[in-house]
Amino acid sequence: MPYLSAAFAAVPEVTPVPQPLQQQLGLQRWMVAQSPAMIALGARAQQLAGFNLPVLLLGESGTGKEVLAHIVHDCSPRRSHRFLKINCAALPHDLLESELFGYEAGAFTGATRTKPGHFESCDKGTLFLDEIGELPLALQAKLLHVLQDHRFTRLGGRQELFADVRILAATNVDLPRAMAERQFREDLFFRLNVFSLHLPPLRERQEDILPLTEYFLERYAAELRCPHRPLSPALRECCVRYAWPGNVRELENFVKRYLIFGEQAWLDVSPSAAPPSGNHAEAASQPGEGLKDVVHRVASEVERQTIARALEDCHWNRTVAARALNISYRALLNKLQLYQLGPSAAAARPIAH
Numbered sequence: 001m002p003y004l005s006a007a008f009a010a011v012p013e014v015t016p017v018p019q020p021l022q023q024q025l026g027l028q029r030w031m032v033a034q035s036p037a038m039i040a041l042g043a044r045a046q047q048l049a050g051f052n053l054p055v056l057l058l059g060e061s062g063t064g065k066e067v068l069a070h071i072v073h074d075c076s077p078r079r080s081h082r083f084l085k086i087n088c089a090a091l092p093h094d095l096l097e098s099e100l101f102g103y104e105a106g107a108f109t110g111a112t113r114t115k116p117g118h119f120e121s122c123d124k125g126t127l128f129l130d131e132i133g134e135l136p137l138a139l140q141a142k143l144l145h146v147l148q149d150h151r152f153t154r155l156g157g158r159q160e161l162f163a164d165v166r167i168l169a170a171t172n173v174d175l176p177r178a179m180a181e182r183q184f185r186e187d188l189f190f191r192l193n194v195f196s197l198h199l200p201p202l203r204e205r206q207e208d209i210l211p212l213t214e215y216f217l218e219r220y221a222a223e224l225r226c227p228h229r230p231l232s233p234a235l236r237e238c239c240v241r242y243a244w245p246g247n248v249r250e251l252e253n254f255v256k257r258y259l260i261f262g263e264q265a266w267l268d269v270s271p272s273a274a275p276p277s278g279n280h281a282e283a284a285s286q287p288g289e290g291l292k293d294v295v296h297r298v299a300s301e302v303e304r305q306t307i308a309r310a311l312e313d314c315h316w317n318r319t320v321a322a323r324a325l326n327i328s329y330r331a332l333l334n335k336l337q338l339y340q341l342g343p344s345a346a347a348a349r350p351i352a353h
């Protein structure tokens with residue numbers, strides 16, 4: 001599958017993971033990368049995987065931070081040990097502390113038996129602290145301690161324990177800002193930020209959109225037992241042009257809906273846009289219509305869709321849209337009237353000039 005480009009072998013100055021290992025690990029299953037930015041990130045992740053130092057994964061929600069964390073683990077010598085993900089935002093402080101560090105019998109009401117925490121159970125492996133920006137301040141201090149010397153105590157315990165755990169941490173929180181607001185410890189930030197990998201939003205790497213779409217189509221057609229349903233050229237274009245604020249996760253969800261509902265699924269992504277009718281052959285097959293009429297009708301439809309998309313892209317600022325379309329402002333107004341175009345109620349935004 002050409003779209004599953006080998007992020008791990010593409011950068012010559014990086015020693016690639018040997019092919020059999022790459023196959024054995026199933027890395028291609030995990031990360032589709034076609035854009036130079038993602039190929040470079042994949043290579044960098046592989047390069048730093050072997051060093052026993054923390055890695056901080058940054059990027060908007062749904063950009064693939066967890067995918068990359070798996071790659072770091074799988075390319076590291078720890079690959080045969082555990083990869084454990086903890087969501088720091090999902091548990092209340094006390095519970096999170098006892099989950100991470102464990103507790104001794106009698107440490108609190110209900111602690112009838114000693115229970116080891118994730119640090120212990122993940123010895124020699126990788127602990128992925130997701131949403132680290134949400135970690136309570138008291139736990140940040142304890143984590144800092146573990147990062148310094150790999151030592152910690154269970155809740156209610158006295159004995160210092162040692163665990164050989166590599167920490168990967170991810171967040172979509174603006175950590176410098178959280179530090180300025182005293183919500184995140186600076187010393188912890190500098191401990192975690194030995195290596196940082198910043199995943200760009202999908203809108204900044206359009207080259208990845210179609211390869212990801214193809215990958216998800218294939219994967220979910222098999223998983224959901226749906227017939228394979230290729231995207232029409234018009235829908236492909238819509239996918240490439242759309243900004244995907246929910247990033248890869250949003251695209252993935254769209255593909256699942258598309259496999260079930262067909263082109264109507266696009267309405268959930270961009271409610272103001274009619275589902276693209278990309279099948280021009282079908283459009284041409286109306287009985288009794290001459291070639292000239294067909295060409296005119298299809299060209300008008302393409303024109304209408306292009307104008308609508310340009311207006312959407314610039315939030316219905318008609319001056320900017322006219323410039324993007326390379327037509328005069330007046331010509332754009334005429335087209336709006338001709339095609340009866342206006343922002344739909346679903347996407348109601350103030351119309352700007």
Ligand SMILES: Nc1ncnc2c1ncn2[C@@H]1O[C@H](COP(=O)(O)OP(=O)(O)OP(=O)(O)O)[C@@H](O)[C@H]1O
Pocket residue numbers: 029030031032033059060061062063064065066067068170171172212248249252
């Ligand atoms: N490059 C990629 N190749 C294949 N699948 C991807 C890629 N990037 C993301 N995905 C898929 O998109 C979804 C979101 O990715 P992931 O969970 O890694 O994002 P995230 O940055 O951790 O998001 P959040 O901040 O919300 O936790 C997952 O289902 C993941 O498998």
Ligand SMILES: [Mg+2]
Pocket residue numbers: 065066130170
């Ligand atoms: Mg995540």
